[in-house]
Amino acid sequence: MIDTFLHIRDASRPLVIMAAVSHLSPVLAAEARSDPDGAAMAGPAPAFSPLYQQIKQLILQGLQRGEWRPGEVIPSEFELAARYKVSQGTVRKAVDELAAEHLLVRRQGRGTFVATHAEQQVQYRFLRLHPDQGAVDGEGPAQRDFVDCRRARASADVARALGLRTGDSVLQSRRLLRFGGVPTILEDLWLPGGPFKGLTAERLMDYHGPMYALFEAEFGVRMVRADERIRAVLPDAAQARLLAVDASTPLLSVERIAYTYNDVPMELRRGLYRTDTHHYRNQLN
């Protein structure tokens, strides 16, 4: 009968009121203000946001700061609730959204983990090309050959895509992917020199395994989402030769910009896909 009195209004009321007030004047403003470059700078700013959204931002900042690295557990919901002075249910809602965006992964009984590209079953996170027949998912490992890989200066369009200035240092490479021995994807890739300082052409060519896993482990760069623009094109002579197709064979041109936290572009890819034996699959909702 005693724990009944944990429910008395006199005890719980103050918290409720505080939460209600914070709806208009965030109680977390102090901690939130430690954000160096406010992402909310653009526009007149909402000036307020639900508590759970503020918590979400705080967790996001922890991820950006590297407080919890990819693959690690983050504190339990109760710990986070205590840290941010909110209820566990509010933390839950914040974590729910981050999990829906694939930034966190919940595992019942174990905890909540920072999403990672390593230690994952899927080799190519953003690749939407599927074989027309055969295996439901994938078709065994691809064979990967680097055609070219070097440091270079960003051209105007590459610089614009990566948010750099023309002439800034970039790492540039071209590689060919074979599925079952058949050359299927020819891909040009550009990485900004700054965030990937220290990454050499040799390191990239010697590395085997998911490229995004390398980026996470060595440079703390996690790709969060990507935009693709798709066209039908004809290959030039070099492209046709590498893909072993006729110059009159239509190919899928896929330009991808991958972003890390806060919509910062971190990678530009221009792929040419053969679609005689494969197709690009997309789900619309």
Next chain:
Amino acid sequence: MIDTFLHIRDASRPLVIMAAVSHLSPVLAAEARSDPDGAAMAGPAPAFSPLYQQIKQLILQGLQRGEWRPGEVIPSEFELAARYKVSQGTVRKAVDELAAEHLLVRRQGRGTFVATHAEQQVQYRFLRLHPDQGAVDGEGPAQRDFVDCRRARASADVARALGLRTGDSVLQSRRLLRFGGVPTILEDLWLPGGPFKGLTAERLMDYHGPMYALFEAEFGVRMVRADERIRAVLPDAAQARLLAVDASTPLLSVERIAYTYNDVPMELRRGLYRTDTHHYRNQLN
């Protein structure tokens, strides 16, 4: 001080226990069993599911039965909670998921509505083709010309895509979309004859406005999601002429199967997109 005692354990305990038990033996089994063709037939069946998932299925059945039509309000969360004998919070979670899948739309202060293709700002729900330059979203209305429209018999591949048998009746049409006068999309379309009984070629050609809105209003068929397979191809002579391009111009081939509730295919489209002035845009998460 009196309402404090609304919290006493003796009063709330029975309900909590019932909810816990229902986790393993659904209290809603009776009503749920009215489902004629169980969608859970495939596999050994989970045999149980969280309460809110059961509620979600019941609401889904209401949508399929047409108990609430597209554009209408569904009962408030409290009404649904009373009907299904669960708390409002549980109904909320069920509705949350249905809203995330775009089957329902919540509007604060007004209610929860059945999603609809009509009365919407977006003309083409599933179209991912964007102009390279110009307007951020769209470029004014498209001009639509029917090249062909008639009843026909399903070929083997069309039948397979629509879950029919070869030779079954289908409505088949070909139309051309122009943006700013420039022919850009050539689209072949097949609809199953059964669900669209009574739909004539004339009716379809005379109708102006979103096609999916017509399907909802006249046939109660709501498209819920779609799968697309994309390739790069060359047009045949007829296609090239209609799109006013050379026969050596690579084009995007987009095959779309659109589904209604319960993953039942309801439409097959084969589109040819010009990508010299437009591109197919995709967001990856």
Next chain:
DNA sequence: TAGTGGTCTAGACCACATC
């Protein structure tokens, strides 16, 4: 003013994983 969805809290119990 009444009713709706939106947010926040609090606590109970379950399923699962680990020790």
Next chain:
DNA sequence: ATGTGGTCTAGACCACTAA
């Protein structure tokens, strides 16, 4: 045995909408 996330309930208050 302990701790984690998952489910469910209950109630308070806010923001918005319409009558």
